[in-house]
Amino acid sequence: METGTISIDELSGGFDLYRTLESGQSYLWQRDDGEMYGGTPAPDAWYTTVIDGRGPDSNGEVIRVRTRDGCLEWASTTDAESIVRRLLCLDDDLEEIVAAGPDDPLLREAYEAHRGMRLVDDPPFGCLISFICSAQMRVGRIHTMVTTLAREYGSEVVFDGETYHAFPTPDQLATATEAQLRELGLGYRAPYVVRTAEMVANGEAHPEDARSLEYEDAREYLTQFVGVGDKVADCVLLFSLGFDEAVPLDTWIKSAIEEYYPECDRGSYAETSRALRDRLGGEYAGYAQTYVFHHLRTGE
Numbered sequence: 001m002e003t004g005t006i007s008i009d010e011l012s013g014g015f016d017l018y019r020t021l022e023s024g025q026s027y028l029w030q031r032d033d034g035e036m037y038g039g040t041p042a043p044d045a046w047y048t049t050v051i052d053g054r055g056p057d058s059n060g061e062v063i064r065v066r067t068r069d070g071c072l073e074w075a076s077t078t079d080a081e082s083i084v085r086r087l088l089c090l091d092d093d094l095e096e097i098v099a100a101g102p103d104d105p106l107l108r109e110a111y112e113a114h115r116g117m118r119l120v121d122d123p124p125f126g127c128l129i130s131f132i133c134s135a136q137m138r139v140g141r142i143h144t145m146v147t148t149l150a151r152e153y154g155s156e157v158v159f160d161g162e163t164y165h166a167f168p169t170p171d172q173l174a175t176a177t178e179a180q181l182r183e184l185g186l187g188y189r190a191p192y193v194v195r196t197a198e199m200v201a202n203g204e205a206h207p208e209d210a211r212s213l214e215y216e217d218a219r220e221y222l223t224q225f226v227g228v229g230d231k232v233a234d235c236v237l238l239f240s241l242g243f244d245e246a247v248p249l250d251t252w253i254k255s256a257i258e259e260y261y262p263e264c265d266r267g268s269y270a271e272t273s274r275a276l277r278d279r280l281g282g283e284y285a286g287y288a289q290t291y292v293f294h295h296l297r298t299g300e
Helices: 017-021 081-087 094-100 105-113 124-132 139-153 178-183 187-201 207-212 215-222 230-240 251-260 269-279 285-298
Strands: 002-007 047-051 061-068 071-076 156-159 162-165
Touching: 002 081, 017 061, 047 081, 047 162, 061 081, 061 156, 071 081, 105 285, 124 139, 124 187, 124 207, 124 230, 178 187, 207 215, 207 230, 215 230, 230 269, 230 285, 251 269, 251 285, 269 285
Parallel strands: none
Antiparallel strands: 002 071, 047 061, 061 071, 156 162
16 A cells, blocks of 8 residues: 655645535545535545556556645555646646636635635546536435446455445446446436447547547537537536636526626527636636535535
């Protein structure tokens, strides 16, 4: 087992692990008390995820993180500091991002209330399936769905005496049937998940391929996956492909537009998203969107 620590004081803008992993950005982590997305922070709790293994015989690498005594601690099956920094965007200059935002009362209130929340950088396929499952669902229910898919179709990895499940690979998930996924509670999302997994497994398309495109072209590329509209595509771009300018227009953000930014309502998703992206600062508008979303959703 490899372990290490990262001083939070050395991270520009600080770091809040709970808000980062339980703000609706990622559904690929587990909290060790089983209360992920329960709405209550758990000081010293470990969060665990499994990423692709580095060797042909590896079922995955377990990554565990927690904050304690001013440090982010990690433990893993591999030397994981660089992986942790990437997954949790620890090298983002959060102070600069916040300072570069517009002088906007709602945004400033959100930044102050949730200081230290960062974006995540999830594996693209797991992120894509997570947000296909997200339609008309509360965050806790989405997390349950994604956890169930990992348990039923993902590889088992034993770490420190505990068994964890990796999120299934496209090949693994493509073996599922629509009926099986409906039985697991995915409802009408089941055929979307099956078909999207088949598309990736068969080489028809891969979410990672959007990374090299211009932002709006990348969003259009992702909409070829079954069950993926503009909003889901924007979530995948923002939370797994490094498009910090992406602004997903979900229910909470549409409410914010109606109440705080009515001038940004341009009648179509593309035009409204573009206007709100400009209103929230352009390059880091996705950070601003994430803070506003979490602030409005939690009422904190």
